[in-house]
Amino acid sequence: MLGLAVTAAAGAAQAADSGTVSRMWMAEVTPAQDQAFREGMKTYVQCLHQHGFKQTVWAWSAATGDVGRYAFEVDAKTWAGLDITDPADKDCDPVFNASVMPHTATWTSWVTERMPKLSHMAKDSKGVPALAYVYSVRIKPGQGPALMEALEKYADAARDSKWPGQWFVRQNSGGGHGASDFTLIWPNASWAEIGADSNPTLKAMMEKSYGKEQAAAIRQQFMDAIAEQWDGVWRASKELSYFPAG
Numbered sequence: 001m002l003g004l005a006v007t008a009a010a011g012a013a014q015a016a017d018s019g020t021v022s023r024m025w026m027a028e029v030t031p032a033q034d035q036a037f038r039e040g041m042k043t044y045v046q047c048l049h050q051h052g053f054k055q056t057v058w059a060w061s062a063a064t065g066d067v068g069r070y071a072f073e074v075d076a077k078t079w080a081g082l083d084i085t086d087p088a089d090k091d092c093d094p095v096f097n098a099s100v101m102p103h104t105a106t107w108t109s110w111v112t113e114r115m116p117k118l119s120h121m122a123k124d125s126k127g128v129p130a131l132a133y134v135y136s137v138r139i140k141p142g143q144g145p146a147l148m149e150a151l152e153k154y155a156d157a158a159r160d161s162k163w164p165g166q167w168f169v170r171q172n173s174g175g176g177h178g179a180s181d182f183t184l185i186w187p188n189a190s191w192a193e194i195g196a197d198s199n200p201t202l203k204a205m206m207e208k209s210y211g212k213e214q215a216a217a218i219r220q221q222f223m224d225a226i227a228e229q230w231d232g233v234w235r236a237s238k239e240l241s242y243f244p245a246g
Contacts, residue, residue, distance in 0.1 A: 020077070020078070020113055020114045020116075021076050021077060021078050021079050021081065021082065021111065021112070021113050021114075022073045022074060022075050022076055022111070022112050022113075022114075023073070023074045023076055023082060023109065023110075023111055024071065024072070024073055024074075024109060024110050024111070024112050024172075025071070025072040025073075025074070025107060025108070025109050026069060026070070026071050026072075026107065026108040026109070027069070027070045027071075027072070027104045027106070027107055028066070028068055028069055028104065028105045028106045028107075029068045029069075029070060029103060029104055029105065030068060030105055031068060033103040033104070033105075034068065034103075036102075036103045037070075037100065037103035037104060038239075038240065039099075040099035040100040040102075040103055041059070041070075041099075041100055041240045042239060042240065043095060043099045043100075044092060044095050044096050044099055044100055045057075045240065045241075045242045047088075047091070047092040047095045047096075048088055048092055048242050049242070049245070051087070051088035051091045051092060052088055052244070052245070053086055053088035053089065053092070053242065053244065054086055054088070054244055055074050055075050055076065055086060055244070056074075056075040056241075056242065056243055056244060057072055057073065057074050057075075057241055057242040058072070058073040058075075058128060058236070058241050059071070059072050059236070059237040059238075059239075059240035059241040059242075060072075060073075060132070060234040060235065060236060060237060061234065061235050061237050061240075062232060062233075062234055062235075063131065063232075063233040063234060063235045064232045064233045065232040068105075070237070070240070071234065072240075073112075079111075082111065108175065108176070109174070109175075110172050110173060110174045110175035110176075110179060111172070111173045111174050112170045112171070112172050112173075112183070113170060113171050113172075113173070114168060114169070114170055115148070115151075115168075115169040115170060115171055116168075117152055117155065118148060118151040118152050118154075118155050118169040119155055119167060119168035119169050120154075120155045120158035120159060120163065120165070120166055120167055120168075121166050121167070121168050122166060128236050128238075128241075129187030129188055129189060129236060130188070130189055130190065130235065130236055131187075131188045131189070131190065131191065131193075131194060131233055131234065131235055131236070132185055132186065132187055132188065132233070132234045132236070133185070133186040133188060133194050133231065133232075133233050134183055134184075134185055134231060134232050134233070134234055135183065135184040135185075135186075135229065135230075135231045136180035136182070136183045136184075136229065136230050136231065137180060137181060137182050137183075137184075137226045137227075137228070137229045138178070138179070138180055138181055138226070138227050138228040138229075139181045139182065139225050139226060139227060140224075140225060140226070140227045143224070143225035143226075144181065144225075146221055146224070146225045147182065147221075147222060147225035147226070149221070150218050150219075150221040150222035150225070151169055151184075151222065153210070153218050154202075154206065154218070154222075157205060157206055157209035157210065158205065160209065161205055161208065161209055163198065163200075163202075163205050164198055164199070165186075165198035165202065166186065166187060167184055167185060167186050168184075168185050169182060169183070169184050169185070170182065170183045170185065180230075191233075194233065203215070206218065206219070
C-alpha cells in the first residue's frame with residue numbers, strides 16, 4: 001500500500017472501453033434485509049439483461065466499516081452521457097421499485113470522474129479486482145489544485161520508475177454535505193496483497209525520484225490540503241453487477 005496517507009481507495013479497475021465519468025449510488029441495508037436486498041438486485045439485473053441495458057454497472061459491498069453498504073457504479077462514459085436515459089432503465093424501474101427499494105434504508109448518489117494523470121495503473125489492467133482499498137479525502141477550501149499537483153508528482157515518479165504498485169484517483173461531485181472530494185483506489189487480489197508493502201516502498205521510490213527533501217515536501221503538500229480522511233475495504237460483487245451483452 002502507499003505507505004503514507006495516500007493509501008488505497010475503492011472502485012473498479014475499469015475495462016479498457018469504459019469512459020471517465022460514472023454515476024455512483026450507495027445503498028444502506030439493515031442486516032435483516034440483506035438477503036432480500038441481494039435477491040431483489042439479482043431480479044433487477046435479470047431485467048436489465050432482458051431489456052438490453054447498454055451501460056455497465058459494477059457492484060461492490062463494504063467489507064469493513066459499516067458492512068451494510070453497497071456501492072453501484074454506472075458507466076456514463078462522459079458528462080453528456082449522464083443526460084441519456086436508456087429505455088431499459090425505464091422498463092425496469094417497476095422491478096427495481098418492487099424488488100429492491102423496500103429493502104433499503106437510504107440511497108446516496110454522486111458523480112465521479114477518473115483522473116488518469118494522477119493515477120498509476122498497468123496498461124493491461126482490465127479486470128475487476130476482488131478487493132479494493134478506498135482512501136477518501138475531503139479537502140480544505142481552495143486546496144484542490146495543490147492536492148492534484150502533489151498526486152501528479154507521485155504518478156509521474158511511479159510511471160518513470162515503473163513502480164509495481166498501482167492506484168487510481170477519482171474526483172467526486174454532488175455527494176452532498178460532508179462527502180469526499182477525491183478517492184484514491186488500490187485494486188487488490190487478496191487481503192494478503194492489501195497488507196503487503198510494495199518493493200521498493202512508495203517512500204523509497206519517491207526519494208529516489210526527487211531526493212529526500214523534495215519527496216518530503218510533496219508528501220506535506222498532499223497532507224496539508226486535506227481537511228478530513230477515511231478509508232475502507234470493498235469487495236467486488238459479480239452477481240450484483242451488470243455487463244451488457246457483446
